[in-house]
Amino acid sequence: MSDAPPGPSPTESPELPDRLDDEAILLVGHGSRREKSNEQVRELAVMLEERLGIPVDAGFLELAEPAIPEALGGLVPSVSQVTVVQLSLFAASHVKNDVPLAVDQARTDHPEATFHVGGHLGVHPALVDLLDDRAAAVEAELGVDRSCDDVAVALCARGSSDPDANADVHKLARLLHEGREFTRVDPTFIGVTEPTLSETLHRTAKSRPDAVVVLPYMLGDGVLTGRIRDGADEFDADYPYVDAAAGDPLGTDDRLLDTLGDRWQAARTDSVEMSCDTCKYKVELDGYERDVGGARAQLRALTHLETHADREDVDDDPHVHDHPDKHVAVCTNTTCAADGAPAVLERLRQGVRDSDACDARVTRTSCLGRCGDGPIVAVYPDGVWYGDVDPEDAERVVGDHLDRDRIVSDLVDGTL
Structure with a gap:
């Protein structure tokens, strides 16, 4: 569900503010339970503001404050246009679903303002150059030189469920x-997908290089970066004939600001390009058929945003989820709201609170595209949509579907 709008036609020029002091940027980071990671996002926001000469605030998808809606709400009283720049390395569900959902809601909440959405950091020459420098620093530490020694690189990213x-x-x-004298550069992942770093x-090691440089493709130091370093150290101990060490993450290098600046310019001129030809939400990919479809993608995003919860054992799992068995989304957009959706929402929430049998979370959502058939209630992961729901029907939805798993x-308005 990309929010990248088409570029202007040849006869149109993009609408831009006459003055830069009428424009602001919201730099969106993921958010972390580790405040050090959140501070890095805020530091980059300050640096980007100094670079571009316009206000830049930081906002977060989850686990930190301010959230995107609050951050955007804080900017719109003072400027007429806000550009959302995403501090995401790759385009997965946060980029394709969560940020566009938040911005769409902001457009509804703040019709007096114009919002542009930038793309993810992605594959950018400045980042390739930065990785090259990170590798050179490890080579210096190990006392090797790629021009005369066999130096292999393992580029380690987090890993995603998005191909x-x-x-x-x-x-x-x-x-x-390409164009560098590394013996090999292998992509690898610390979780979610394969090949893993250990593999x-x-x-x-079978190719017996003189050294292996492990590059964490992460923004900052955190749990996953620590795991990558541990993996490099274990490998170094297991293979005494190969020197190995891990490099530093991207940090707050100026080249990261170069990339963010380019993403800002693309967004404010409505020229963001997304990889729709290989997006699992746009086309059917083998093994990912269930992920295709705007409504399903929207519910998946809503579920992800609502099911994060704090745990004490975050060092063991930095991205834990405490999710209910079922997620109930109630459309509270204009038409459904006029038909009584707020009352349905509250009756569902009260029914879930009173029930001893169901494990469900009830949240509001924006338009689900069934205007005139509402109030619409969607139960996920079952993919069952109920239409024309009255407050009195809420008891049946809770008692039958959520308590006893009976539709x-x-x-029923439809099923996904």
């Missing part, structure tokens, strides 16, 4: 290899 995002890691690795390092057939 498009994982494919960009492979592209980035290839670009780092990649053991495979690399309320006479209310």
